Amino acid sequence: MDAAITPGSVQQPVLVIMGVSGSGKSTVAGILAGQLGWDLEEGDDLHPAENVAKMASGIPLTDEDRWPWLDTIASWIIEHTMAGIPGIITCSALKKIYRDRLREKNVVFVHLSGSKEQIGRRLTARMDHYMPPSLLDSQIATLEPPGPDENTIVVDVGRTPAEEAAEVVRRLGLSPASGSSALGHPHPGRSSAAGQPGDTAGA
Numbered sequence: 149m150d151a152a153i154t155p156g157s158v159q160q161p162v163l164v165i166m167g168v169s170g171s172g173k174s175t176v177a178g179i180l181a182g183q184l185g186w187d188l189e190e191g192d193d194l195h196p197a198e199n200v201a202k203m204a205s206g207i208p209l210t211d212e213d214r215w216p217w218l219d220t221i222a223s224w225i226i227e228h229t230m231a232g233i234p235g236i237i238t239c240s241a242l243k244k245i246y247r248d249r250l251r252e253k254n255v256v257f258v259h260l261s262g263s264k265e266q267i268g269r270r271l272t273a274r275m276d277h278y279m280p281p282s283l284l285d286s287q288i289a290t291l292e293p294p295g296p297d298e299n300t301i302v303v304d305v306g307r308t309p310a311e312e313a314a315e316v317v318r319r320l321g322l323s324p325a326s327g328s329s330a331l332g333h334p335h336p337g338r339s340s341a342a343g344q345p346g347d348t349a350g351a
């Protein structure tokens with residue numbers, strides 16, 4: 149973990165929940181947004197249609213494919229940091245240059261990190277998503293784990309989603325925001341965020 153991040157040290161943060169496909173970004177982000185009452189954006193929904201078609205056909209994205217998508221994510225982040233409104237957005241953010249595009253003073257990266265076997269099992273079991281398990285190798289090969297100077301906490305994904313979310317809340321000293329967002333992005337509270345296997349810890 150970045151030595152600069154201590155509980156409560158980042159005010160009104162925007163959390164970028166990052167990691168390879170299947171690491172649990174959407175699931176953990178949904179739990180956190182529900183608990184904190186913060187705006188939530190699903191990065192997968194911001195891909196241009198060509199990117200989705202490419203991934204669905206089993207072809208990894210290139211840097212050129214990802215830049216427009218990252219720009220859209222960066223805009224969402226800036227909208228929130230400029231307004232001083234906390235938020236949560238999912239984004240694989242695999243390379244340092246991608247994170248550089250997203251980085252802002254109040255941005256904290258939450259890296260969901262696990263083994264290929266652990267994550268591969270989840271992808272194989274997941275039926276309702278365009279991303280095929282066959283792309284996991286390229287996701288892992290592309291991943292540049294954030295360095296100690298990148299305002300990141302690393303969360304081990306070997307537990308229930310609720311436990312992982314609770315660790316994020318504890319390590320960042322987060323508490324529900326007072327009032328609602330003025331930006332018109334109420335958290336959609338993905339239905340898949342609730343009722344995960346073993347998800348009993350108060351999600």
Ligand SMILES: Nc1ncnc2c1ncn2[C@@H]1O[C@H](COP(=O)(O)OP(=O)(O)OP(=O)(O)O)[C@@H](O)[C@H]1O
Nearest residue numbers: 168169170171172173174175270274279307308309
């Ligand atoms: N801690 C966990 N334990 C067991 N299963 C989990 C856990 N977290 C997520 N899952 C399951 O693993 C699968 C992948 O999770 P999820 O869709 O949240 O990952 P993701 O990182 O958002 O993936 P993608 O980037 O491909 O959208 C889902 O079926 C989800 O229900």
Ligand SMILES: O=C(O)[C@H](O)[C@@H](O)[C@H](O)[C@H](O)CO
Nearest residue numbers: 168169170192209240241279
């Ligand atoms: O950078 C990438 O290769 C993509 O963003 C993927 O990670 C997908 O968005 C996502 O994970 C789909 O499931």
